[in-house]
Amino acid sequence: MKLSPKSLYSNNKFNYGWMIVFVAALSYFFSAPGQTFFISGFIDIYVKELKWDRTIVSSLYSIATLFSGLFIFSVGQIADRIGTKITMIAVGILLGLVCIWNSFNFSLFSLFIGFAFSRFLGQGSMTLLPSLVLPKWFIKKRAMSFSIMSIGGVIASTLIPIINASLFKIISWREVWRIWGFLVWIIFVPITYFYLFNRPEEIGLLPDNEKRADEHLRSIKFSDKEEYFTPKEAMKTFAFWGMLYCQIILPLITTGLTFHLISIMESKNMTSGNAAMILSFFSMVSFPVTLISGKFMDGVKQHHVAAVISMIELAALLVLFFTDSLPMAIVFAVLHGTATGLQSINNGVVWSNYFGTLYLGSIRGISMVGNVISSAVGPLPFGILFMKFGNYNAVLLLMMVLPVIGFLIALFSKKPNAPKRYSVV
Structure with a gap:
């Protein structure tokens, strides 16, 4: 089989939607230069080599994350207007440029x-955009498609910290940034340009590859026939805010734990090497959970999944609170990795399943x-309460409250009924 886009989508035996999943997974993988697991590998270098204060660097990271979060909704709006493909290509080019910029860091500014x-x-953008295109290609296997897409992120978080640590031993940190910038340009951008399509109708197909569309369907969006909410209508529902709360818990906790993991492990009489192993273990557990969960999540209600995730994360924090040995730390990693794996799928499918795909970019962007x-805020309570009490017990107890509330809210965040003026497909 030829690998040209036309030969793939014109082949009756091949569901081109899986090629879209591959491009989406690639986007998740190359989101790495903006992820905490990637950037955290440079923090000690900045502190030691450039002689910058750790507290200042941590604060700048949190403020920068907060700053970026305030504008991420605009990416979804742009994708709704000009299409996901063009937006993803532009983001890829810009991300490569930012990697090059980071290789020339010389001041706190x-x-x-x-x-x-x-x-x-x-x-933000490299994980938001692929989540907008998949629901337009899959309906019956929507959770499965998100499951496979998320593997790109799992692979990245598992392998890239190890790869970067190895590169630091043979080349400078500045060259590491440049390598990743060029990889984004020469791998992600061309593949997205040639193989990504915004919706199946553009190439004469229908969602789920159930049958070939007539020629006139190329100009008709399948989502025009869907039940859907406008952003304002979605924000008036309890389900929107309930599922949003359930989704922000884990990024807050995960970013705080990841950013301070070495210090947390050292406070429990373990080494930085143990911390690195636990960090990798998060992803090693998330990988099978992410892959397997997509097979059954299409038939499970999203608010039930959100409630289960909250309880698993509560159990993880309880184990971490009492951890005093490496085996207990591994149990914590298994539980936290399981919650992360389940959430990566639930986060992707809930917005399109609850509110449709017509305004998905804007709703998902919000x-x-x-x-x-929440990712920006995450490291702050860990740092502040550690400085106040000299350990992480207080902040871990505080973090436990969040999933308890999340469990209760999730139970009442059922899928809302669409406005009656919209017809069912």
């Missing part, structure tokens, strides 16, 4: 700019603001 745009383009802001 340049560091802040690098943090802000890395988070906005990488952690939810991303909450996710990014």
Whole structure:
């Protein structure tokens, strides 16, 4: 089989939607330069080599993340207007430029700019955009498609910290940033240009590849026949705010834990090497959970999944609170990785399943603001309460309250009924 786009989507035996999933997974993988697991590898270098204060660097990172989060909704709006494909290509080009910028860090101001745009383009845009295109290609296997797409992020968070640590031993940190910038340009951008299509109707197909569309369907959006909410209508429902709260809990906790993981492990008489292993273990557990969960989540109600995720994360924090050995730390990693894996799928499908795809970019963009802001806030309570009490017990107890509230809210965040003026497909 030839690998040209036309030969793939014209082949009756091949569902071109899976090629869209591959491009989406690639976007998740190359979101790495804006992710905490990537940037955290540079923090000690900035502190030691450039002699910058750790507290200042941490504060700049949080402020930059917050700054980027306030504008991430605009990316969804742009994608709704000009299409996901063009938006993804533009974001890829800009992310490569930011990687090059980060290789020239020489001041705290340049560091802040690098943090802000890395988070906005990488952690924000490169994970938001693929989640907008998949629901237009899959309906019956929507959760499964998100499950496979998320593997791109799992692979990145598992392998890239190890890869970067190895690169630091043979080349400078500045060259590491440049390598990733060029990889985004020569791999992600061309593949997106040639193989991504905004919706199946553009190439004469229908969602789920059930049958070939007639020629006139190329100009008709399948989502025009869907039940859907406008952003204002979605924001008037309890389900929108309830599921949003359930989604922001884990990024807040995860970013705080990841950013301070070495210190947390050392406070429990473990080494930085143990912390690195636990960090990788998060992803090693998330990988099978992410892959398997998509097979059954299409038949499970989203608010039930959100409630289960909250309880698993509560259990993880309880284990971490009492951790005093590596085996207990591994149990914590298994639980936290399981919650992360389940959430990565639930986050993707809930907005399109609850509110349709016509305004998905705008609605998903609003939810991303909450996710990014929670990521920005995450490291702060860990740092502040550690300085006050000299350990992490207080902040862990505080974090436990969040999933308890999330569990209760999730139970009442059922799928809302669409406005009656819209007809069912």
